[in-house]
Amino acid sequence: MTRNADGSEAPADEEPFLVAASLSGAADAEWARDAAEHVDAALLGGVALDPASRAAARDLVARGRSEFLPADPLAFVADQLDALADAPVRPGVNVRSATPEPIRAVAEVCADRGAVCEVNAHCRQPELRAVGCGESLLREPERLARYVAAAAGTGATTSVKVRAEVPGVDLVAVAERVAAAGADWLHVDAMDAEAVIADLAVAGDAAPAGGEADDLADLTLVANNGVRGRETVAEYAGHGADAVSVGRPTEDPPVLARVADVVEEWRAGTLRRREDETGPEPEVRP
Known part of the structure; x- marks a missing residue:
């Protein structure tokens, strides 16, 4: 459940969303204000937090x-989020760190402002x-889990941005x-393997009820990569994205507006591929 700091529903609480x-x-x-007319949430960054990740960024x-x-x-994160306090969009920030404590600190900033903290x-x-940031965390799921726990423990809505098609990585197990x-x-860059969304x-x-697998059932799947209009939104919807x-x-702006219009159809339950588009019409999962 996506909530504001006061406990009210946040703009990106109603699935599906953009x-x-x-x-x-x-x-x-x-950038977030410019996009706010069309999107429900905007993730700033990425922002390197600790000495190792900042050295890598330099x-x-x-x-x-x-x-x-x-x-x-x-x-910087606090100032940027505060600048969006009156914007009609759910803000958040994507962050990188080689250690969990900076993640906890920035998540506290996010929690105070009803913002999403996204672990990169x-x-x-x-x-x-x-330096142990980014994709390397997919090969160390226990370390990644410590980062997530540090963020989630603050009460911030916690997202994890991951990448598909990383050799040796079982993305379902990571999820x-x-x-x-x-x-x-779970914010998934599907790369060229869009069906990974269906696997998740x-x-x-x-x-089954109880345990880690039950937690997976509650995870909101955000599909990323190649989203440009009806065909791609319908494909991800058909695969089970939220x-x-x-x-x-x-x-x-024209592409962003087009995607937003299609997501609105999806939200309304009227999303269909156009008759002149090739391929079978997907079954859009509820």
Whole structure:
């Protein structure tokens, strides 16, 4: 359940919903306001929190990547979230750290503001993986679970951004572990394996009562990658996603508006592929 700090329902509480996914060096409060007309939630960042992740981010900047590197990451997150206090969008922030304590601290900032704290287990840049951030966490699910527990323990809605098609990683097993640790959302970059959403949804549906598998059944699946309009939204809906997210389309207003219109149809229960689109019409899961 997605809640504001006062316990009221947050804008992204009604499934399905549309998320603006973080874009390194671009996803700030101004970006979120620009997208707010069309999205239900906007995840700022990613923001590197601790010395190791910040050193990695500086290395990325040195080779031309845009990154957020404020002098005080916690103050930056607080200021950015406060700037969205009156915006019609659920804010959140995607964060990276090589240790759990900075995650706990930033999650407290999020919890105080009814914002989502998203643990980054997604970035695949060598600099970040070398210090134990991003995708490397998928191969260490117990360490990832400690990060999630640190965030969830503050009361913040906790999301985990993951990537499909990582060699040697059982994403369903990772999902079960982070759900048991307190994750609310699993934000899945499906890469070229969109059916991974179905694998996760089926695992949740089949979960017996009690234990980690039962926690998986309560996890909100946010599908990411290639969401551009009716065809992709319908595909993810058919696979069992609870929501979809867009990254680069947040900077392309016509595409963002198109996706938002389709998500509204999905929410209303009227989502169908157009007759002139190829492929079988998916069965959109409730």
